[in-house]
Structures are given as C-alpha cells and as structure tokens.
Amino acid sequence: MIKLIINDDEYSVDVDPDTPLLWVLRDVLGLTGTKFGCGAGQCWGCTVIVDGKARPSCTTKISGLEGKKITTIEGIPEDHPVKQAWLEEQVPQCGYCQPGQIMRAVALLDENPDPDRDEVRKAMSRNLCRCGTYPRIEAAVLRAAREVAK
Numbered sequence: 001m002i003k004l005i006i007n008d009d010e011y012s013v014d015v016d017p018d019t020p021l022l023w024v025l026r027d028v029l030g031l032t033g034t035k036f037g038c039g040a041g042q043c044w045g046c047t048v049i050v051d052g053k054a055r056p057s058c059t060t061k062i063s064g065l066e067g068k069k070i071t072t073i074e075g076i077p078e079d080h081p082v083k084q085a086w087l088e089e090q091v092p093q094c095g096y097c098q099p100g101q102i103m104r105a106v107a108l109l110d111e112n113p114d115p116d117r118d119e120v121r122k123a124m125s126r127n128l129c130r131c132g133t134y135p136r137i138e139a140a141v142l143r144a145a146r147e148v149a150k
C-alpha cells in the first residue's frame with residue numbers, strides 16, 4: 001500500500017510502486033481531470049503540482065510521492081483567480097491541454113505572484129497546446145496575477 005495525499009485527502013493505493021501517478025489518478029482514483037497527452041514527459045498536458053512544483057504526472061512514479069502534497073485540477077477551487085481568469089479570457093479551444101495549463105499557471109503564481117510577460121511566457125512554454133491558445137493563456141495568467149495582487 002502506498003499512501004498519497006491528493007487535494008488534501010489521503011488515499012491508500014495498492015499498485016506497483018513504479019506506476020506513474022497519472023494512471024493512479026485516472027484509472028484507480030477516478031480523478032480524470034488530469035489528461036493523458038503524450039505519456040512521455042513531453043507535452044505537460046498531465047501537469048499536477050507536487051510540493052509546490054509543476055510536475056508531469058505521466059512520468060512521475062508514485063513510489064517517490066509518499067508524504068508529498070499532490071494537487072490536481074480537481075483541487076483548484078472554481079473561484080480561484082486562475083480559473084476565473086480562464087473564463088474571463090475564454091482561453092480553451094478544444095480544452096484538452098487546459099487542465100495542465102491551469103496547473104502550471106497556479107504553480108507559477110504561487111511561486112511568483114507578480115510575473116512579467118516574459119516570465120509568464122517562459123513558465124508556460126513547456127505546456128503544449130495543439131490549438132494554439134497561447135496568446136489567451138498569456139492574457140489569462142497576467143489577469144490572474146493582477147487579481148492576486150489586489
């Protein structure tokens with residue numbers, strides 16, 4: 001049994017310790033907000049936050065996660081400034097990459113609540129979007145930062 005703390009809830013999972021977190025989230029725990037994109041650590045569509053840092057859940061084995069604080073898209077409240085900014089800027093197109101984008105943005109603003117445009121671009125650059133919503137993502141992160149600063 002491996003104990004995981006996800007969105008402040010404690011779970012005990014009985015799976016191979018080498019199982020990547022993404023499979024545990026989606027297939028074992030039914031937390032399907034985190035998406036499978038490339039499965040190879042390239043697209044960051046599966047981004048979650050582990051102890052404050054954005055991590056690709058598809059290449060993160062659960063064996064190293066005991067006692068760490070894991071946050072998924074389900075753990076971000078609807079009134080969080082980032083989710084609100086996503087709505088205001090109407091960011092998603094197909095939507096598939098967006099949970100990962102939001103998790104990356106939350107991690108960025110937790111670490112740096114007042115990023116400039118270049119810092120936003122740099123932080124968000126690893127999260128791929130096949131629909132090309134990058135300008136709206138950037139606008140939403142800057143909007144959320146303004147809200148956080150209020």
Ligand code: FES
Pocket residue numbers: 035036037038039040041042043044045046047056057058059
């Ligand atoms: S699905 Fe994890 S990085 Fe692409």
Ligand code: FES
Pocket residue numbers: 092093094095096097098128129130131132133
């Ligand atoms: S909104 Fe379609 S992949 Fe990003």
